[in-house]
Amino acid sequence: MAKVSRNWGPLHPAPPPPDEERLAKTELGREAQLELYRFMKLNRMAEDRLGNLYRQGKVVGGLYSSRGQEATSVGSAYALEPQDFVGPLIRNLGSMLVRGVQPSEVMMQYMARGGGPTGGKDANTHFGDVSRGLIAPISMLGALIPVMAGVALAARMQGRNAVALTYIGDGGTSTGDFHEGMNLAAVLNVPLVLIVENNGWAYSTPTSRQMRIKDIAVRAAGYGIPAEIVDGNDVLAVHGATKRAVERARGGAGPTLIEAKTFRMKGHAEHDDAGYVPREQIEEWKKKDPIDRFERHLLGEGHGLATREELEAITSALDSMLNEEVDRALASPLPPPERAFLGVYAESPVSPAASGRGGRVAV
Amino acid sequence: MAKVSRNWGPLHPAPPPPDEERLAKTELGREAQLELYRFMKLNRMAEDRLGNLYRQGKVVGGLYSSRGQEATSVGSAYALEPQDFVGPLIRNLGSMLVRGVQPSEVMMQYMARGGGPTGGKDANTHFGDVSRGLIAPISMLGALIPVMAGVALAARMQGRNAVALTYIGDGGTSTGDFHEGMNLAAVLNVPLVLIVENNGWAYSTPTSRQMRIKDIAVRAAGYGIPAEIVDGNDVLAVHGATKRAVERARGGAGPTLIEAKTFRMKGHAEHDDAGYVPREQIEEWKKKDPIDRFERHLLGEGHGLATREELEAITSALDSMLNEEVDRALASPLPPPERAFLGVYAESPVSPAASGRGGRVAV
Amino acid sequence: MSAVTYLEAIRQALLEEMERDERVFLIGQDLGVYGGAFRVTAGLLERFGPERVVDTPISESAMVGAAIGASLLGMRPVVEMQFIDFISCAFNQIVNFAAPNHYRWGQAVPIVVRGPAGGNVHGSVFHSQNPEGFFQRAPGLKIVAPATAADAKGLLTAAIRDPNPVLFFEHKYLYRRIKEELPNGDYEVPIGRARVAREGRDLSVITYGAMLHVALEAAGRLEADGIDLEVLDLRTLKPLDQEAILASVKKTSRVIVLSEEPLTGSVAGEVAARIAEHAFPWLDGPVHRLCCPDTPVPFSPPLEEAYLPNVDKLVAKVRELSSY
């Protein structure tokens, strides 16, 4: 029998422990940090609710989790201004929540309900809303990068003073569109920020079989743009790096690539038990859970930014909010069959002002 | 009226003068160096003949010249062993000649004659011959790179101890296939050598608008493979760098990217007067003509490798050979119309042994 | 011998061809340790090792390009698209490199590109497509779409042995829903030949893939009303078995072409056009198509049900046409 281990590289190493000191003197004030905490918790708790709905057989199709990666989504999106644009992937629920997406919108999408933003036409987090600066991806990985480069180009042409932020996984960086999109963005010097979420795995493929390099950030040099490597489980570090990149882009200095080292704590999707991921790797990363870490930081000695009671209050507020969101989502009926035939073509020219959310899906 | 110059970078700089000393102690002996000279001359003289045929209206469609880049094609292909494979692009006639392609084959292709390797079905240098280790490109730039990675993969699987060599222009490195192909080749660690011919221009687009970097070689780091920058107008330097890369690949160390700095001395194609190329840039590069330089080296003080008479003898031998080649090509009739309908499908399984040249085109 | 699923039949074809012919290897994403997203290649890495079960980065274009290159040296690569929808990312390599290569310079490109296609599993827009309509236009390609487990094995075996690039579209709805006993040992189902799945006198339903089972069920139901359907399973979508198509139509004089594609640009349209040109004198009525509407594949069950052809819709169409 053939040796299977061949070609397999070392395990995806966890980043060094966070620099508590730097954490202490982050420029984000208490209110902002509590908001980050709230969004990360909301991200995780909303996905836990989705997990329940999945186990109750109420979710149609697959369910994707970003457990363990909440700090990357939340910290990066939190660095944006209202006029900015974000193109999230399926593991960036946190980014969408920061932009004002309601959990019930996503729940309705996963449950294929008629009240969801796409009216049941498309699934999960696959919806956008230009008025909220939200651009929807397609499943084909990489394709969103050139599209977000175009969003950034238009934002410059229109003098919006806006930046475009998008995401790609370690696996997604192997696509031709990653290369074409980043090179085009660099040559045209558009305000684009790319967060590469290196979570060690692409479905069952470890990063060592996806590429021959350890740090995806080195690819930035091939486009003549700056890069930063950041601990993706450290929400303040992610926020800081993104903020620097966003302001660089807003200032006209062009794209930045940020590699966030993080880890996918669940399978590729809910059906996947991730048996191919070595136990010790999961254990190692459990210790670095982004929410636990941030909690320790907030409660930390020296700079007590919050009390346990305050954090518990946030959590229970989210809990009752999510009860309502789940009820709202469950109250939405499946879409009427005729809707399948509507809305293939746009009927009349659409101005960005007019462009809205679910309402604009032909329903 | 808008300023047009915006975004334009500096002119494509010529490389430093060749290190005469290194040239002197190249490991290639006199015979080999004279053969390199012969192939470079043949490359240029054959293209001059094609130019005449073009002006006589005998060429069908466009004519592409590699004038000024002969050293890159010839020096690199000359580093291969008989069992190796090469995938040339349209400006690599020199590589094809080194592999044993007859000028008349290419002339018949350009004149759409029935006797050419594709029997008139395809044009110019677009033909291959696996038995001669020659793989044909398609027009879509970049596409040949993953294909040559597959050739290299198969060569390893079949234990051929063979290496695959292919080419891409500065412009072609912007394609998704360049990225996907190089990353796949690196991860699979296949014996592939890529020569990036950075000739300063992609049609009318200067390298400064093609990418935000000066040295394309930096992209190799993004694939975790070694790179070398070489003076593409120095045939011995190109040969040496390619030889090192080929042996590294043959030894199992995987792909190498070689950036050859050179210059396109004519327009994109014969119809293009290259009016967009600054005069001084052309003048600057004229001084670095690869054939003149190599001639000076061969005749050079200290190491007189050849006499002017010897070189003239080579040239006049090529001249009478090309007379025959042109006559042979002109003697070939246009193909019979019925051929248009033949050979879409391969009829029976083809083994690499059986796979041949033009003969296997349904004619 | 016991009945095996459509999926297991595909796995068997891969395994047996790899044993028979060392030139055959697999290349794609998550094939090895994981055994593929649908587990079609489960166990093959352990059996043949990583040099013949090649896991790749997420690079469909390079996967196909590398397969083309390997085939030029005489290998027989089988590329898996994790979902066939992603074949769109390899479009240029398939249509411009693989397909015209033999015509251009006489060098065969014996590759197979396979993967899960089709809807009715609520996969939404990008995990439900039937891309045959996009590829039928490419001279030099062959396209195969099996409807039964026996055909899945026999056609895949033939596809791997074929010297041309073959797109092999597996219908994911059938993967574990149908089971049959397979012929013993090594067999091929010839590419380019359709099969009369049900003999009938009154009307021909020409179809393939998952829709074959819709047609057969409708035929059973229509027997009650004394309508005797003939059902033709195309099996190969390119090149079409025009002879078999015309023979069935000449016999019944009435025809419905049924397929799980948007109407416009469908293979069903090509079939209908061939009939209208070559069987016109035998036709007693218009050449009907029952396809999907010209929309993306919608996600939500009621929408997808409205989108897909089914037994009720076919029965209604048949009644309409036979009372023509």
Next chain:
Amino acid sequence: MSAVTYLEAIRQALLEEMERDERVFLIGQDLGVYGGAFRVTAGLLERFGPERVVDTPISESAMVGAAIGASLLGMRPVVEMQFIDFISCAFNQIVNFAAPNHYRWGQAVPIVVRGPAGGNVHGSVFHSQNPEGFFQRAPGLKIVAPATAADAKGLLTAAIRDPNPVLFFEHKYLYRRIKEELPNGDYEVPIGRARVAREGRDLSVITYGAMLHVALEAAGRLEADGIDLEVLDLRTLKPLDQEAILASVKKTSRVIVLSEEPLTGSVAGEVAARIAEHAFPWLDGPVHRLCCPDTPVPFSPPLEEAYLPNVDKLVAKVRELSSY
């Protein structure tokens, strides 16, 4: 006012829409200083500057992707493919991002992808293609193929103003070979409407692009034998003007669909299928297609001539059908 070429008409449409609507910009390779490989955009960089005439690297997928992104913010990008053959490299962006976007989440994608298509200039396999057959299958796309200078300008103007992704296929054989006076000032030729290019009683030739001129010349020749051809210029290939197609067929009862595509998977096939389904009772004979054979476009003149439809081949087909 003087006659202008098909190419100049396209240039005028670009220039005038850019003057009229600041949201319109051009993106592609060698558009600016060089003015495009065929000089379609000559002078536009000087007029509008590099922010509205955007030269890009050789990245078709990113060119279209960036156009999509810009259109989401309300811009009206016009993408040039240097040769339309290279659109294959942007297939995924066009078919999976642009086309279904409005259906999926209600956001329009008003982009135009244009470029030189077609053969008869000895461009060989990769500089002669007519890719409409590959794209007609994509719900959400529109496809336009003008045959005259007036239509080229009016249809491109309409395409730029259309809120949907439009593929605009220019026939390079016509670029400098036809000249007409154009209507004055700002006009649109509506997308989705065919035009009766020649009224006739006996037989309908349904065609588009360069083949329109073949049909009209054949019609002139056939007058001598007292055969009165009707010639319908489709102009828009998706969505098809089914009404106009059926109206012509119902009038003449005989039809040939003529197009410069390989037969299989052609738009001509879709047209024939629509006729066979919806005009059957009016047909006095089979629905013929005159297309290219199912091969790549060959290079050498005698091969390409054998490959392409022409007046002689059409006249022969008409005689055959009218003596049916």
